[in-house]
Amino acid sequence: MPELKKSGGAFNARTTVISKTNHLHNTNNRRLLHMSADKLVATINDFKKSLGGQTIKIHNNDYATVALRIGILRRNLGTAATIQTAILHQDDKKVIVRSEVFIDGKLVSTGLAEELRAASRINQTSALENAETSAVGRALAMLGLTNDRIASAEEVSGAIVQQDQKLTAALTDLDKVSHIGSYKSWLTTNQKLMTDVKGKNPLAYAEFLEKFNKIKSKLETNGVIQ
Numbered sequence: 500m501p502e503l504k505k506s507g508g509a510f511n512a513r514t515t516v517i518s519k520t521n522h523l524h525n526t527n528n529r530r531l532l533h534m535s536a537d538k539l540v541a542t543i544n545d546f547k548k549s550l551g552g553q554t555i556k557i558h559n560n561d562y563a564t565v566a567l568r569i570g571i572l573r574r575n576l577g578t579a580a581t582i583q584t585a586i587l588h589q590d591d592k593k594v595i596v597r598s599e600v601f602i603d604g605k606l607v608s609t610g611l612a613e614e615l616r617a618a619s620r621i622n623q624t625s626a627l628e629n630a631e632t633s634a635v636g637r638a639l640a641m642l643g644l645t646n647d648r649i650a651s652a653e654e655v656s657g658a659i660v661q662q663d664q665k666l667t668a669a670l671t672d673l674d675k676v677s678h679i680g681s682y683k684s685w686l687t688t689n690q691k692l693m694t695d696v697k698g699k700n701p702l703a704y705a706e707f708l709e710k711f712n713k714i715k716s717k718l719e720t721n722g723v724i725q
Contacts, residue, residue: 610637
């Protein structure tokens, strides 16, 4: 019977190589995680320092915009940060969007947002865009880019506009104006409302003003007001 050759030495050598490879792989992973953590901490600190004069005051609370959060993320992380969005649901009634934020290829935070198409005139045509913006804002807030408020200025303003029946009623009444006298009466009746919204919620006022100007332009085109 031929004698079998022992291969233990070769086996041990392969095991040693695999062990060293795994060790280097784990070490590199830990180094990347540490680098990503350092980058994120620096980004959060920069965000906190950059809030002065950059937030929107809504009902005496300060909210950061999604644009501010994205800007600071890019300023600090550049292409190391990736934002991905996906439509989870979309029909004629509502849209649901999920956003994910990656740093160095690793998923670090997520955000969800739902928009109802019937909630506002803007949502009738741009519900998907609004849902994506809100989802990204929430994902960045979960990442740590927040001034202790998860919701963004855009998200809160949109909710206030949708919920404020006075604003909706005012725009409905404006659309029914039939002559210059009733238009002037409308202005007098709603002057305080517009002033309050402008002072307490600038973003909501901007959205209201956009709708107001569209209706006013239609009234001018129809010769109701000059």
